[in-house]
Amino acid sequence: MASPIRVTVWHEHRHELENEVVQRVYPKGMHTVMKEAIEEQLGQDVVVRTALLDDPEHGLTELVLAETDVLTWWGHMSHGDVADEIVTRVQERVLEGMGLIVLHSGHYAKIFKRLLGTTCSLRWREIGELERIWCVNPGHPIADGIDACFEVPQAEMYGELFDIPEPDELVFVSWFEGGEVFRSGCCWRRGKGRLFYFRPGHETYPIYYQAEVRKVLGNAVKWAAPASSSPYELKAKHIEETLSPVAKR
Amino acid sequence: MASPIRVTVWHEHRHELENEVVQRVYPKGMHTVMKEAIEEQLGQDVVVRTALLDDPEHGLTELVLAETDVLTWWGHMSHGDVADEIVTRVQERVLEGMGLIVLHSGHYAKIFKRLLGTTCSLRWREIGELERIWCVNPGHPIADGIDACFEVPQAEMYGELFDIPEPDELVFVSWFEGGEVFRSGCCWRRGKGRLFYFRPGHETYPIYYQAEVRKVLGNAVKWAAPASSSPYELKAKHIEETLSPVAKR
Amino acid sequence: MASPIRVTVWHEHRHELENEVVQRVYPKGMHTVMKEAIEEQLGQDVVVRTALLDDPEHGLTELVLAETDVLTWWGHMSHGDVADEIVTRVQERVLEGMGLIVLHSGHYAKIFKRLLGTTCSLRWREIGELERIWCVNPGHPIADGIDACFEVPQAEMYGELFDIPEPDELVFVSWFEGGEVFRSGCCWRRGKGRLFYFRPGHETYPIYYQAEVRKVLGNAVKWAAPASSSPYELKAKHIEETLSPVAKR
Amino acid sequence: MASPIRVTVWHEHRHELENEVVQRVYPKGMHTVMKEAIEEQLGQDVVVRTALLDDPEHGLTELVLAETDVLTWWGHMSHGDVADEIVTRVQERVLEGMGLIVLHSGHYAKIFKRLLGTTCSLRWREIGELERIWCVNPGHPIADGIDACFEVPQAEMYGELFDIPEPDELVFVSWFEGGEVFRSGCCWRRGKGRLFYFRPGHETYPIYYQAEVRKVLGNAVKWAAPASSSPYELKAKHIEETLSPVAKR
Numbered sequence: 001m002a003s004p005i006r007v008t009v010w011h012e013h014r015h016e017l018e019n020e021v022v023q024r025v026y027p028k029g030m031h032t033v034m035k036e037a038i039e040e041q042l043g044q045d046v047v048v049r050t051a052l053l054d055d056p057e058h059g060l061t062e063l064v065l066a067e068t069d070v071l072t073w074w075g076h077m078s079h080g081d082v083a084d085e086i087v088t089r090v091q092e093r094v095l096e097g098m099g100l101i102v103l104h105s106g107h108y109a110k111i112f113k114r115l116l117g118t119t120c121s122l123r124w125r126e127i128g129e130l131e132r133i134w135c136v137n138p139g140h141p142i143a144d145g146i147d148a149c150f151e152v153p154q155a156e157m158y159g160e161l162f163d164i165p166e167p168d169e170l171v172f173v174s175w176f177e178g179g180e181v182f183r184s185g186c187c188w189r190r191g192k193g194r195l196f197y198f199r200p201g202h203e204t205y206p207i208y209y210q211a212e213v214r215k216v217l218g219n220a221v222k223w224a225a226p227a228s229s230s231p232y233e234l235k236a237k238h239i240e241e242t243l244s245p246v247a248k249r
Numbered sequence: 250m251a252s253p254i255r256v257t258v259w260h261e262h263r264h265e266l267e268n269e270v271v272q273r274v275y276p277k278g279m280h281t282v283m284k285e286a287i288e289e290q291l292g293q294d295v296v297v298r299t300a301l302l303d304d305p306e307h308g309l310t311e312l313v314l315a316e317t318d319v320l321t322w323w324g325h326m327s328h329g330d331v332a333d334e335i336v337t338r339v340q341e342r343v344l345e346g347m348g349l350i351v352l353h354s355g356h357y358a359k360i361f362k363r364l365l366g367t368t369c370s371l372r373w374r375e376i377g378e379l380e381r382i383w384c385v386n387p388g389h390p391i392a393d394g395i396d397a398c399f400e401v402p403q404a405e406m407y408g409e410l411f412d413i414p415e416p417d418e419l420v421f422v423s424w425f426e427g428g429e430v431f432r433s434g435c436c437w438r439r440g441k442g443r444l445f446y447f448r449p450g451h452e453t454y455p456i457y458y459q460a461e462v463r464k465v466l467g468n469a470v471k472w473a474a475p476a477s478s479s480p481y482e483l484k485a486k487h488i489e490e491t492l493s494p495v496a497k498r
Numbered sequence: 499m500a501s502p503i504r505v506t507v508w509h510e511h512r513h514e515l516e517n518e519v520v521q522r523v524y525p526k527g528m529h530t531v532m533k534e535a536i537e538e539q540l541g542q543d544v545v546v547r548t549a550l551l552d553d554p555e556h557g558l559t560e561l562v563l564a565e566t567d568v569l570t571w572w573g574h575m576s577h578g579d580v581a582d583e584i585v586t587r588v589q590e591r592v593l594e595g596m597g598l599i600v601l602h603s604g605h606y607a608k609i610f611k612r613l614l615g616t617t618c619s620l621r622w623r624e625i626g627e628l629e630r631i632w633c634v635n636p637g638h639p640i641a642d643g644i645d646a647c648f649e650v651p652q653a654e655m656y657g658e659l660f661d662i663p664e665p666d667e668l669v670f671v672s673w674f675e676g677g678e679v680f681r682s683g684c685c686w687r688r689g690k691g692r693l694f695y696f697r698p699g700h701e702t703y704p705i706y707y708q709a710e711v712r713k714v715l716g717n718a719v720k721w722a723a724p725a726s727s728s729p730y731e732l733k734a735k736h737i738e739e740t741l742s743p744v745a746k747r
Numbered sequence: 748m749a750s751p752i753r754v755t756v757w758h759e760h761r762h763e764l765e766n767e768v769v770q771r772v773y774p775k776g777m778h779t780v781m782k783e784a785i786e787e788q789l790g791q792d793v794v795v796r797t798a799l800l801d802d803p804e805h806g807l808t809e810l811v812l813a814e815t816d817v818l819t820w821w822g823h824m825s826h827g828d829v830a831d832e833i834v835t836r837v838q839e840r841v842l843e844g845m846g847l848i849v850l851h852s853g854h855y856a857k858i859f860k861r862l863l864g865t866t867c868s869l870r871w872r873e874i875g876e877l878e879r880i881w882c883v884n885p886g887h888p889i890a891d892g893i894d895a896c897f898e899v900p901q902a903e904m905y906g907e908l909f910d911i912p913e914p915d916e917l918v919f920v921s922w923f924e925g926g927e928v929f930r931s932g933c934c935w936r937r938g939k940g941r942l943f944y945f946r947p948g949h950e951t952y953p954i955y956y957q958a959e960v961r962k963v964l965g966n967a968v969k970w971a972a973p974a975s976s977s978p979y980e981l982k983a984k985h986i987e988e989t990l991s992p993v994a995k996r
Contacts, residue, residue: 091864095865095866095910097388108983114864115864116864117838117861117862117863117864117937118842118937118938119842119938119981119982121980121981121982121983121984122983122984123983123984123985123986124983124984124985124986125985125986125987125989127989127993129989129993130493130993130994132492132493132677134657134658134659134678134679135479135658135659136658136659136660136681137438137664138441138477138479138480138481138659139346139438139440139441139442139443139475139476139477139479139481140476140477141476141477143477143479144476144477144478144479145477145478145479146479147479147480148479148480148658148659149492149658157986159632159986160632160633160634160646160647160671161632161633161634161636161646161979161980162634163842163938163979165912165935165936165937166635166667166668166915166936168417168418168913169417169438169664170664170668173658173671173679173681174679175673175674175677175678175679176673177493177989177991177993177994178989178990178991178993179630179673179989179990179991180632180673180986180990181632181671181672181673181679183634183671188912189386189388189418189912189913190864190865190912191388191865191866191910192387192388193388194388226388227388227389227390227393228387228388228389228390228392228393228394229393229394230384230387230388230392230393230394230395230396230397231387231396231397232387232388232908232910233868233908234866234868235866235868236855236868236869236870236871237868237869237870237871238870238871238872239870239871239872239904239906239927240872242872242874242876242924242925242926243381243398243925243926243927244379244381244426244924244925244926246874246876246877246924246925247877247924340615344616344617344661357734363615364615365615366589366612366613366614366615366688367593367688367689368593368689368732368733370731370732370733370734370735371734371735372734372735372736372737373734373735373736373737374736374737374738374740376740376744378740378744379744379745381926383906383907383908383927383928384907384908385907385908385909385930386913387908397907397908398907406737408737408881409881409882409883409895409896409920410730410881410882410883410885410895411883412593412689412730414663414686414687414688415666415687415884415916415917417664418913419913419917422907422920422928422930423928424922424923424926424927424928425922426740426742426744426745427740427741427742427744428740428741428742428879428922429737429741429881429922430881430920430921430922430928432883432920437663438663438664439615439616439663440616440617440661481659481661482619482659483617483619484617484619485606485619485620485621485622486619486620486621486622487621487622487623488621488622488623488655488657488678489623491623491625491627491675491676491677492676492677492678493675493676493677495625495627495628495675495676496628496675496992595886628991630990630991633977635936636939636975636977636978636979637844637936637938637939637940637941637973637974637975637977637979638974638975639974639975641975641977642974642975642976642977643975643976643977644977645977645978646977646978647990666915666916667915667936675991687884687886687916689886690885690886691886692886724886725886725887725888725891726885726886726887726888726890726891726892727891727892728882728885728886728890728891728892728893728894728895729885729894729895730885730886741879741896742877742879742924
């Protein structure tokens with residue numbers, strides 16, 4: 001039997017401390033709800049811990065990362081407080097094979113921009129409008145169990161242009177009541193690691209309690225888990241010998 | 250516990266009947282060796298049957314396909330004998346989610362050209378030269394357990410230009426002793442189905458007995474198995490109602 | 499100075515003969531309006547002719563295709579009347595480098611399905627609702643001169659799932675008033691040829707008179723024009739000699 | 748008539764000052780040879796200047812970059828001496844639409860790693876072996892005029908794994924006499940800018956005098972030049988108004 005996937009739910013955890021609306025929606029913190037969602041979806045196939053911005057080393061010590069198969073990332077108001085050396089540490093682990101799931105306002109996280117190379121900027125509006133999320137890749141493991149579309153009744157709007165590299169695979173596209181569209185579920189590979197961006201999840205709406213969102217979270221964890229033991233090195237390698245004979249010149 | 254993946258190994262099975270060299274290398278037929286390789290790799294996670302060109306309906310009845318999660322395809326001298334209606338039947342099953350693994354000379358199979366839309370032509374030379382297969386995507390599930398490269402001691406050469414659409418993911422690239430290169434492991438998605446092309450496997454060399462090739466076969470079966478139960482329809486759908494209100498004009 | 503791009507505007511031209519609404523909107527036929535749009539956009543850089551379904555060989559003789567750099571395709575009610583041998587002829591010319599621009603209901607044309615390998619099906623609704631087309635790739639040559647979005651005041655709705663292979667490049671995504679989204683501007687390569695699908699263009703609305711749509715048409719013609727004289731062959735090529743020496747075995 | 752493409756050839760220019768072999772091969776400096784190659788290929792369609800690492804601001808002032816349509820980049824021994832703020836400046840210009848062509852050992856340049864998000868590491872060996880470069884995308888503008896393959900008689904070997912994101916388009920794959928393969932011509936888009944990596948070009952061999960290499964350089968400059976005037980912003984944009992009416996809640 002396969003070992004359980006080791007997930008670390010990383011959370012900024014500052015809105016909850018400052019904003020009563022967020023406290024009411026997520027009294028235990030958003031990270032707890034995300035942790036419970038993943039446990040609910042994957043049961044014994046997963047073990048989940050959490051790590052917070054204000055933990056030592058943001059909770060992302062060498063040891064924690066070494067024991068993490070998939071990292072989820074939610075940040076918003078304090079992206080700048082994440083230390084660059086921790087970003088580098090996370091990046092290296094992704095390249096070595098750790099999956100990374102970046103959520104909602106994490107589009108502006110240092111680690112996301114670091115891996116993608118673009119600004120990751122977008123348009124946004126916060127009036128609690130309807131979002132309808134369409135699946136454009138129903139055979140994708142992340143879409144498993146998701147219908148042709150599902151609705152988030154009240155959402156912050158994110159609209160194109162979402163400044164990202166062309167996704168390797170596009171899974172979801174959002175429709176917003178106010179008139180915009182957005183590539184809401186995007187997959188990329190970097191090194192040996194898999195990267196998924198998933199748009200839903202604003203702090204003032206109960207989006208992480210919603211069944212479809214939880215389903216996608218669980219699917220994404222499974223998809224992003226390392227799937228190959230093949231060799232990979234972070235550094236260039238000098239080869240002395242040839243594999244086949246070379247003519248003298 | 251997950252149900253086993255139901256694999257059908259499809260084989261042309263004509264070279265073995267006509268050519269003594271092939272008989273010596275594959276006395277039980279190439280299909281038997283491929284079947285055993287997949288069983289060896291995946292054990293209880295798989296059930297494998299075979300189907301041959303000269304079986305009724307080429308062994309690919311509606312029922313067989315309905316019970317197939319992943320189909321492997323080896324053909325060479327008799328591509329033209331595969332009935333177009335069976336090709337259409339296989340195509341529809343791929344779109345609905347069945348995985349398809351096309352092997353070696355199957356690059357010229359009707360089903361492969363049908364799904365890709367190009368000629369799938371290439372350069373070739375048959376002098377038993379060395380092939381060295383390099384992994385360019387070590388994090389890919391199909392590369393699991395494969396080293397930086399492996400060798401096939403004697404191979405038919407396939408060289409670029411391989412006339413295929415840009416692969417969604419490129420996993421292997423071959424080096425040939427005589428001077429050519431080839432994109433030897435290519436992934437695409439069509440509808441809900443996953444498609445993998447794997448180059449090694451000429452009928453006059455014992456390539457399907459080789460450990461690395463068998464490993465890739467097993468990995469590819471796991472990768473190509475259906476991974477999503479989300480809805481998909483082969484036909485356009487007329488929608489009467491709107492999901493959101495539309496202004497009168 | 500570069501030679502002008504030779505464009506053939508192919509049109510089914512049946513709605514105009516049967517439907518008074520279409521006659522009023524396109525009294526000279528949709529093909530004439532598309533031809534004029536391309537001429538308006540590209541001036542001396544282009545020469546445009548038209549070809550109709552009911553012309554001999556659908557107007558797509560060997561000679562016409564040999565003299566065509568970019569073919570645009572509009573069909574709807576009579577896809578089945580296009581002869582398979584002409585589809586094959588067009589396909590081969592695309593592979594050899596001719597650009598192909600498939601418009602609106604052409605998503606169900608035989609040539610489009612032939613090149614893509616999927617059903618190309620979608621959802622649709624015809625109530626004249628608002629469409630807003632967003633650019634998701636502002637650096638793409640086809641998006642040149644197009645703002646962040648533009649509106650088509652009355653459109654037939656096409657909604658996801660649009661059953662196509664993952665586009666090599668996605669340029670436009672549509673928002674529909676009634677609640678759907680659609681990948682409206684998609685690029686692929688097949689052989690040496692470039693393929694662009696552009697959604698707008700229903701026969702009962704004056705969409706091909708609209709400035710942004712005409713702009714995109716002109717851009718797409720420039721983008722799809724052949725851009726490389728490098729060798730390409732439709733058939734597999736047997737190579738006798740090696741380029742580098744091969745060890746005896 | 749179109750304005751000429753404004754090219755800046757950026758060069759580290761340190762090997763020439765320290766190494767007699769390099770001085771003999773490139774007595775005027777590699778940058779001069781690259782400049783002349785681009786001028787030779789594109790004539791009046793181009794104006795080329797050079798910029799060197801040891802120029803003030805590495806020759807890449809705000810003004811120079813504002814007047815650059817395509818930047819070519821060659822560096823090797825002194826990647827670490829490029830100031831991070833200049834890297835950021837170049838990155839922003841690429842996102843805004845400037846083309847970037849990274850050559851040979853530039854795979855390890857800060858700007859390349861910054862835009863791609865991976866280590867960009869590889870295997871290497873320097874024994875002057877034969878390289879044969881195969882075209883896998885003959886319809887691509889960068890392949891225009893290039894035959895099925897061409898040879899570099901003596902080259903430094905670069906071998907897979909080349910740790911890069913999946914290229915949007917793969918144009919060339921190299922075969923090396925000693926047994927390796929390499930993805931030698933790779934295209935990506937970042938923001939509005941186009942990025943091309945081209946492998947050939949070691950400082951101790953006269954590779955930039957070779958006709959095919961010069962042809963590719965010229966083609967790449969044309970391909971990478973900005974091709975769209977559509978709007979793009981480096982920063983997220985707050986939208987107050989909706990484009991379509993939103994229901995009260």
